[in-house]
Amino acid sequence: MPTLPWRDIDTVLLDMDGTLLDLHYDNHFWMEHLPQRYAELHGISRAMAELEMQPLFERNAGQLQWYCLDFWSSELRLPVRELKLETAHLIALRPDADTFLAAIKQAGKRVILITNAHRDSLSLKLERIELAPYFERLISSHDYGFPKESRQFWDALQADIGFDPGRSLFIDDTLPILRSAREFGVGHLLAVSVPDSRKGPKDTAEFAAVGDYQALIAGL
Structure with a gap:
């Protein structure tokens, strides 16, 4: 676990899915x-459903439409919003994420959520997990028209909130x-070691990773 130079940090930008919320739901x-629902609603086998869906997933990964429920509803001819409600009981905080949020807000940091999640996904999760009070802003990349993978997202974020990277x-x-x-110039970066509680630690490559939010607030 890294020790953060909190005196050098004014703004905390946080992802939602896999960072604050358990990625198991998604x-x-x-x-x-x-x-499974695609197979049932289109009257085909589960194996055939996966064969039809896989090329769509591969073709759109990392692009804004990858995160857009309207896009997937149209592509798959399914009511994706409604289907997401069927598993909403799985939406859950990662351990001590709320403790971390409370601590950094109490310390006077500027705390902003930036997510690629579609606004409908964001609303669904906020209905079940009370995240909003911890944040100055809740920003979806759909607000800007660019995913967080794009430099244009970071330019739009800078123009919107005026932070010091x-x-x-x-x-x-x-x-x-x-x-x-990092390419945009954000000075302090952390990955997440276990975004999905049902899976083991992931390789975070060149990035230090947070596994324990309690330990992260040491020295705050």
Whole structure:
């Protein structure tokens, strides 16, 4: 676990899925529940459903439409919003994420959520987990028209909130997004070691990783 130079950090930018919330909900929905419901609603086998869906997933990964429920509803001819409600009981905080949020807010840091999640996904999760009070802003990349993987997202964020990248901490569970933030000049970057509680630690490559939010607030 890294020790953060909190005196050099004014703004904390936080991802949502896999960072503050357990990624198990999203992984289960997209990899298990949605293919099963696609098979049932289109009258085909589960194996055929996966064969039809896989090229779509591969073609759109990392692009804004990858995160857009309207796009997937149209592509798959399914009511994706409604289907996400069927597994909403799996939405859960990562351990001590709320303790971390309370501590950094109490310390006077500027705390901003930046997520690639579609606004409908964001609303669904905020209905079940009370995250909003911890944040100055809740920003979806759909607000800007660019995913966090894109430099254009960071330019739009800078124009919107006017933060100092060098004095900012950003935590995310996706390596291409962390690399995009680094290229923009964000000074303090952390990956997430176990974004999905049902899976083991992931390789966070060149990035230090947070595994324990309690330990992260040491020295705050």
